[in-house]
Amino acid sequence: MNTEADVNDFIQNGYQEYLTHLSIDPVILGYHQQQLKILLLKWKGYKDWGLPGGFIKQREPLSKAAHRILKEKTSLSNLFLQQFYVFGDSPYRVQERSPQEFRDKFNLQVEDDNWLLKRTIAIGYFALVDYSKVRVQTDFFTEDYQWWDVAAVPKLLFDHNEAIDKALLTLRLQIYHQPIGYNLLPEKFTLPEIHSLYESILGKELDQRNFAKKLIALGLIQKLEERRSIGAHRSPYLYQFVKEKYEQALQEGIVHTY
Amino acid sequence: MNTEADVNDFIQNGYQEYLTHLSIDPVILGYHQQQLKILLLKWKGYKDWGLPGGFIKQREPLSKAAHRILKEKTSLSNLFLQQFYVFGDSPYRVQERSPQEFRDKFNLQVEDDNWLLKRTIAIGYFALVDYSKVRVQTDFFTEDYQWWDVAAVPKLLFDHNEAIDKALLTLRLQIYHQPIGYNLLPEKFTLPEIHSLYESILGKELDQRNFAKKLIALGLIQKLEERRSIGAHRSPYLYQFVKEKYEQALQEGIVHTY
Incomplete structure (x- = not known):
C-alpha cells in the first residue's frame, strides 16, 4: 500500500x-x-x-x-x-x-x-x-x-x-517456561550471552554464577563439547536450549525459579 | 432477555x-x-x-x-x-x-x-x-x-x-504469582484446604508437607493465631494469603516454585 x-x-x-x-x-x-x-x-x-x-x-x-x-x-x-x-x-x-x-x-x-x-x-x-x-x-x-x-x-x-x-x-x-531466549540468541551461545539477555528481559541484575547453575540444573540449557575462541586465553564453552524441557514444563504447569 | x-x-x-x-x-x-x-x-x-x-x-x-x-x-x-x-x-x-x-x-x-x-x-x-x-x-x-x-x-x-x-x-x-486461591477459598483456611485446591488446579498430587512449607517460606501465606475446631483432638491452625507478596512477585517478574 x-x-x-x-x-x-x-x-x-x-x-x-x-x-x-x-x-x-x-x-x-x-x-x-x-x-x-x-x-x-x-x-x-x-x-x-x-x-x-x-x-x-x-x-x-x-x-x-x-x-x-x-x-x-x-x-x-x-x-x-x-x-x-x-x-x-x-x-x-x-x-x-x-x-x-x-x-x-x-x-x-x-x-x-x-x-x-x-x-x-x-x-x-x-x-x-x-x-x-x-x-x-x-x-x-x-x-x-x-x-x-x-x-x-x-x-x-x-x-x-x-x-x-x-x-x-x-x-x-x-521466561522459565517458554524458550524465549531460543528465538533471540544464536543457536549456540555462551553463558555470558544468555545471562545478559535474561538481565535485559527481567530489567535487573542476576548473579551470573547462580543463574547459569540453575538453568543447567533444571535441564533448560545444556553444555556442548564445543568452545568459542574469543582470545588468547579465552575460549568459553557453548550451550544450547533443550526445547523439550520447556514444552514439558508448559504442559505440566511446573514453574521454574532461579 | x-x-x-x-x-x-x-x-x-x-x-x-x-x-x-x-x-x-x-x-x-x-x-x-x-x-x-x-x-x-x-x-x-x-x-x-x-x-x-x-x-x-x-x-x-x-x-x-x-x-x-x-x-x-x-x-x-x-x-x-x-x-x-x-x-x-x-x-x-x-x-x-x-x-x-x-x-x-x-x-x-x-x-x-x-x-x-x-x-x-x-x-x-x-x-x-x-x-x-x-x-x-x-x-x-x-x-x-x-x-x-x-x-x-x-x-x-x-x-x-x-x-x-x-x-x-x-x-x-x-498459581504462584496471582493470589488465585484467594478468590476460591474462605478468607481463613487450613493447610489441607489450600493443599487440595492446588491439587485440583494443577491436576496432580502434591506432597502436602513440602507444599505447605514452601508457601510459608515464600511468604505467600501466613499462619494465624487462630485454630478451627473440627473434633475432639483436631483443631488445625488457620492461614491467610499475603496479597502484597503476590503483587510484588507479579511486579518483579519473580516466579515461584514448589
Whole structure:
C-alpha cells in the first residue's frame, strides 16, 4: 500500500476485506549488542512514535493474520509470535476517531462513518525476532522506523506504552517456561550471552554464577563439547536450549525459579 | 432477555447496541467439596453443553463488558476476572453461522446477513467465584445450567473445550504469582484446604508437607493465631494469603516454585 490510489481504495473499501473494530498491534522485540530492542514506527504527521499495526481479513484465522501482518512489516515468516493481551479499556479504545485527524495528518478525505474511524479493540501479540534479519517495510502512513532500547522507549501514541509494558511483563513471567531466549540468541551461545539477555528481559541484575547453575540444573540449557575462541586465553564453552524441557514444563504447569 | 419480543428486538436491532464480530466467553470456576467446578449452560435445541457468552456494547470499555456479562450470568459483582486468550482460529471462529440453525433451534426468523450470524472472535476471560454465592440467570436461549467437575467436562459446543483447557493452563502457570486461591477459598483456611485446591488446579498430587512449607517460606501465606475446631483432638491452625507478596512477585517478574 504505497500509492495514493491504493490508500484511497483501502479507506473506501477496506471494510469489505477486513473486520471492523479489531486490530493486531505487534510488539516486535529483537536483541542486539546486549540490549533488548523494540521496533517502533513514525506515522506521517504525528510527533510521537507508535507500534506497527494491521487488520484481520474477513475469513482469515486470527493467528494467520498475526503472521501475515508481521511478515508485511518485517519480511520474516515463522516468527515466535504470542498473544499477550487485548486492549479495549483506554479512551483510545472506546471512542471513535476524528475524520479531521485523518484529513490533517494524511491529507486524505474520509467520511464521518468510515470504518477506519470506528472504535478499535487491539489484540496484542509479541514477536521475538532475529534483529539482523529484519527488513522493515514502511508504507504510505509511516515515514520512519527505528529500533529502541526497551529501557528507553519514549512516550508513544495512544495506549502503546501500556501495550509494551504488558508485553514485557508477560515475557518476564514466561521466561522459565517458554524458550524465549531460543528465538533471540544464536543457536549456540555462551553463558555470558544468555545471562545478559535474561538481565535485559527481567530489567535487573542476576548473579551470573547462580543463574547459569540453575538453568543447567533444571535441564533448560545444556553444555556442548564445543568452545568459542574469543582470545588468547579465552575460549568459553557453548550451550544450547533443550526445547523439550520447556514444552514439558508448559504442559505440566511446573514453574521454574532461579 | 426473557420474552420473545425482547429476543426479536435483540436479533433485529442488537447490532446498534453491540459490536459485531466479538464476544466475551467466560470460564467461570468455583471450588466446592474439594473439586474445582466450572459453570456450563445448555442452549435450547442443542445436545451439547457450552460456555456462557455475551457481547460488548458500542462504547463500553472491554473489562467493564466482561464484569457486566459475569454479573448478568451469576448475579455477582467485583469478581476476580482475567483475560486469558482470544479465540479466532478454529473453523467456528472463521465461518459465518447458518440462519437455518437459528430457525431450527430457537424457532426464530433471522435474515442471512444478520449480525448474529457473522464470524465471531471470542475473548476468553476466566472468573474465580465463590460457588455458594452464585445465582445463575438463564434466558430465552438457555434451558439449563450445571456445575461440572473440571476433570469431567463433556464434549462441548464449538471450540469451548479448547477454551477451558487454555483457561486451566493459564491458572496453573499463574498459581504462584496471582493470589488465585484467594478468590476460591474462605478468607481463613487450613493447610489441607489450600493443599487440595492446588491439587485440583494443577491436576496432580502434591506432597502436602513440602507444599505447605514452601508457601510459608515464600511468604505467600501466613499462619494465624487462630485454630478451627473440627473434633475432639483436631483443631488445625488457620492461614491467610499475603496479597502484597503476590503483587510484588507479579511486579518483579519473580516466579515461584514448589
